Amino acid sequence: MTAAPASPSLNATAGRGTRAYPVQAATVSFDGVGKSFPAARGTKRGASAPGGGLRQVLSDVSFDVEPGQIVSILGPSGCGKSTLLRAAAGLSTATAGQVRIDGSPVSGIDPRCAVGFQEPRPLPWRSVTDNVAMGLPRGTPKADGGRRVAELIDLVGLTGSAGHRPAEISGGMAQRASLARALARNPGVLLLDEPFGALDALTRLKMQDLLLDVHAADPTTVLMVTHDVEEALYLSDRVILLGSRDPAGPAGIAEDIRIRVPRPRSREDAELARLRSHLLAQLGVEGH
Amino acid sequence: MSINTGPTRTIDRSRSVPEAERPGALGPATGSARGSGMPETPAPVRSRGSLLRAVARNKWLAGALGLALPVLILLLWHTLSSNGTFSPVQLPAPSTVLAAGVELAQRGDLWFNVAISVQRVVLGFLIGSTLGMVLGALIGLSRWASVLAGPTIGAIRAVPSLAWVPLLMLWIGIGENSKVTLVAIGAFFPVYTTVSAALKHVDRQLIEAARSFGITGLQLFFQVQLPAVLPSVISGLRLALAQAWLFLVAAELLGAAMGLGFLLTESQGNGRTDRLLLAILLLAILGKLSDALVGVFERWAARRWGAAPAA
Numbered sequence: 001m002t003a004a005p006a007s008p009s010l011n012a013t014a015g016r017g018t019r020a021y022p023v024q025a026a027t028v029s030f031d032g033v034g035k036s037f038p039a040a041r042g043t044k045r046g047a048s049a050p051g052g053g054l055r056q057v058l059s060d061v062s063f064d065v066e067p068g069q070i071v072s073i074l075g076p077s078g079c080g081k082s083t084l085l086r087a088a089a090g091l092s093t094a095t096a097g098q099v100r101i102d103g104s105p106v107s108g109i110d111p112r113c114a115v116g117f118q119e120p121r122p123l124p125w126r127s128v129t130d131n132v133a134m135g136l137p138r139g140t141p142k143a144d145g146g147r148r149v150a151e152l153i154d155l156v157g158l159t160g161s162a163g164h165r166p167a168e169i170s171g172g173m174a175q176r177a178s179l180a181r182a183l184a185r186n187p188g189v190l191l192l193d194e195p196f197g198a199l200d201a202l203t204r205l206k207m208q209d210l211l212l213d214v215h216a217a218d219p220t221t222v223l224m225v226t227h228d229v230e231e232a233l234y235l236s237d238r239v240i241l242l243g244s245r246d247p248a249g250p251a252g253i254a255e256d257i258r259i260r261v262p263r264p265r266s267r268e269d270a271e272l273a274r275l276r277s278h279l280l281a282q283l284g285v286e287g288h
Numbered sequence: 289m290s291i292n293t294g295p296t297r298t299i300d301r302s303r304s305v306p307e308a309e310r311p312g313a314l315g316p317a318t319g320s321a322r323g324s325g326m327p328e329t330p331a332p333v334r335s336r337g338s339l340l341r342a343v344a345r346n347k348w349l350a351g352a353l354g355l356a357l358p359v360l361i362l363l364l365w366h367t368l369s370s371n372g373t374f375s376p377v378q379l380p381a382p383s384t385v386l387a388a389g390v391e392l393a394q395r396g397d398l399w400f401n402v403a404i405s406v407q408r409v410v411l412g413f414l415i416g417s418t419l420g421m422v423l424g425a426l427i428g429l430s431r432w433a434s435v436l437a438g439p440t441i442g443a444i445r446a447v448p449s450l451a452w453v454p455l456l457m458l459w460i461g462i463g464e465n466s467k468v469t470l471v472a473i474g475a476f477f478p479v480y481t482t483v484s485a486a487l488k489h490v491d492r493q494l495i496e497a498a499r500s501f502g503i504t505g506l507q508l509f510f511q512v513q514l515p516a517v518l519p520s521v522i523s524g525l526r527l528a529l530a531q532a533w534l535f536l537v538a539a540e541l542l543g544a545a546m547g548l549g550f551l552l553t554e555s556q557g558n559g560r561t562d563r564l565l566l567a568i569l570l571l572a573i574l575g576k577l578s579d580a581l582v583g584v585f586e587r588w589a590a591r592r593w594g595a596a597p598a599a
Contacts, residue, residue: 089500109502121497125515134511135501185501 025067025221026102026112026188028088033061034096034250035083057083059250060097063240065189070215070222072232075242076283079251081225082193084242088223089115089191101189111137114187118194120174122166128177129153129162135184152180155214172203176210183218192224196231204228208235212263229279233272234265241282255282380562385569388562402570405536405547408464409578412471413532417525419472420479424524427480428487428517429509441480449473449535453542467539467547474535475528482524486517522586529582533575548574 036054058080065071073081086092088099090110099106101113114135122131129149136145153162156176161169169177175195182190195211196204208231215222226232232239236259243254257279261271280286343350362382368374369381376384392398423441426433452473460466490513498512514521540549548567555563 091496091500109499109504111502113500115497115500117493117497119493121493123494123498123512123515134498134503138502181501 024188025219027067028065028189028221028223029100029103030061030063030084030088030097031100032097033084033087033094033099034059035080035087035092036095056250058094058242059252061242061252062097063253063256065221065223065238067188067221068219069237070224070235071238071240072236073223073225073240073242074227074229074232074279074283075251075254077227079242079244081227081242085115085191085193085223085225088189089113091115111185112188113191114182114185114189116175116178116182116190116192116195118197120166120171120178122174122177122181124166127163127165128158128169128173131166131177132180132184135181137185149180149184152183153177155183155217156180156210170203172199172207175199175203175207179207179211179214183214187220189221189223192222194225194227197227204231211235229276229283230267230272233259233275233279234267239275239279241279243282255279377559377561380565384562385565388560389566392563392566401547401551402574405540405549406574408467408471408539408547409532409536412468412536413475413529415468416472416475416532417479417528420476420524420528421483421521423476424480424483425487425509428484429513434484434488438484445477445481449477450538453539457543462543467536467544470539471532471535474531478527478531479521479524482520482527483517486520487513490516518589522582522589525582525585526579529578530575533571533578537571 034056035058036056039053039055061084073084075081083092087094088101088106088110090106090108090113093107101110106113122128123134126134132149132152133145136148140148150159150162153159156179158169158173158176158180161173166174166177175198179195182192192211196207199207211222212235224235238259239255239257240253241255241257242251244251257275259272259275261269265272343353365379366382369376369379369384380388389398392401423437427438427441428434449470453470456466456469460469494512494516495508498508503511536547537549537552540547541553544550544553548571551567552564555561555567
């Protein structure tokens with residue numbers, strides 16, 4: 001359960017020199033992305049909304065994520081953070097604009113993306129190893145796949161539990177397995193949807209450090225959704241704050257903040273503290 | 289915006305609860321003992337719990353205890369038939385039934401009747417449950433199939449299955465085919481119903497996660513959906529097997545020249561209560577044996593795919 005096992009294994013991985021699975025960190029471009037949902041029948045908002053009972057959640061979201069960066073999407077709950085992420089993953093389609101990865105538009109499930117969900121969502125009847133192997137790209141030779149899975153399980157510090165079933169490990173360990181499964185896809189973009197949101201506070205801090213370790217070993221592009229301001233600031237190169245002036249209207253980019261604090265960061269860093277007060281104020285939490 | 293995290297969390301919590309603390313697992317007993325405020329109660333409760341646990345661990349002990357009731361019934365039967373409470377025609381003694389069995393076995397009739405009944409059940413069960421699985425999978429997986437064919441199959445299911453008997457006899461005749469068909473109808477619906485319903489309720493989050501890793505179509509079915517519904521499939525097969533025996537006896541009672549159901553009607557006709565009881569005992573034994581075979585399959589499947597979440 002500690003983050004400590006990850007560090008030595010990390011060195012071991014890095015020590016091999018040439019990596020068999022080079023990560024091609026990709027650029028993600030959001031280009032005027034908007035999303036509307038059919039309004040629930042009978043709601044006042046749906047009846048009065050323009051556009052025939054459609055409720056617009058996101059409107060005209062445009063930004064580029066540079067390769068290898070960690071970018072957090074922050075915003076009040078229900079503002080469409082996850083919707084944006086799901087559009088990038090191809091799990092749902094935007095109703096306006098498009099998402100492009102390395103210039104080519106996303107349509108359907110994209111092999112260049114891997115998703116880590118808030119819930120680890122393992123297949124309960126498979127061992128940790130077999131669950132991680134599920135993330136391997138189609139057609140990976142068996143021997144290569146096995147080596148890669150063992151390497152990733154080592155990276156997230158689960159070697160001792162590799163043969164266990166999901167019901168036999170803790171929530172934090174399941175979330176590590178979920179991260180390893182996503183990395184097995186060797187993704188150009190790692191999409192994380194509130195990945196640590198369901199974990200206890202202590203485990204969450206350890207998982208954040210693990211993510212940074214993993215990113216140092218596999219410097220892929222990471223786009224994550226979170227509602228935790230401190231998490232966003234501690235991890236990210238850049239924070240996109242979603243919001244809207246009109247509470248009933250669609251959300252757009254309210255702020256785009258680049259964080260130039262070098263890593264490793266201190267959680268007590270003065271610059272981060274200043275940004276934290278600012279972002280909390282933006283999210284409507286005053287006096288911190 | 290996060291997607292429906294409620295159910296998953298609840299499942300996780302229930303998993304982490306130790307067996308003994310789950311409601312229903314010895315829970316009420318300890319609860320009421322504590323509630324009544326008697327200081328001496330915890331000790332007896334614990335000893336009863338540990339005895340039960342010992343029985344659960346030792347399968348020979350459990351088997352022996354399971355035989356206690358049949359032995360008691362046999363003793364009671366013997367007493368009631370030998371002390372004149374019932375006449376031999378109403379209730380022949382266990383030894384008489386055994387003798388009737390030996391006599392039939394020596395003539396070869398017994399094995400012949402058992403074999404033909406088992407053959408009908410096996411054929412009908414295989415045909416019916418296979419069709420049930422295929423159609424259940426189709427309706428459970430395809431919304432189009434569900435919309436187009438679901439109501440029709442539902443309506444056919446609403447027909448009490450024995451109502452088909454006259455039609456089957458008219459169409460197929462009184463031979464083997466009509467009996468196997470009736471057994472197949474009996475085996476079809478439990479499998480169809482459980483499989484189609486279970487497939488409709490496979491955890492959407494699991495399916496979405498698998499899809500996000502590019503697993504679709506047949507791969508999705510064999511890697512995610514089938515293992516997820518396996519417990520339901522097996523309980524469907526269990527029900528189907530019970531139904532198959534039920535429909536076998538119905539078919540054989542209504543018109544047959546051989547089989548255990550025929551043995552029942554024939555014995556009723558010539559007043560051989562001993563053979564009647566023998567046929568009932570054989571049906572009980574065969575039903576239990578075939579159910580045990582499904583149990584073997586269940587354990588094999590659990591090893592192969594692991595303990596899927598209890599449905």
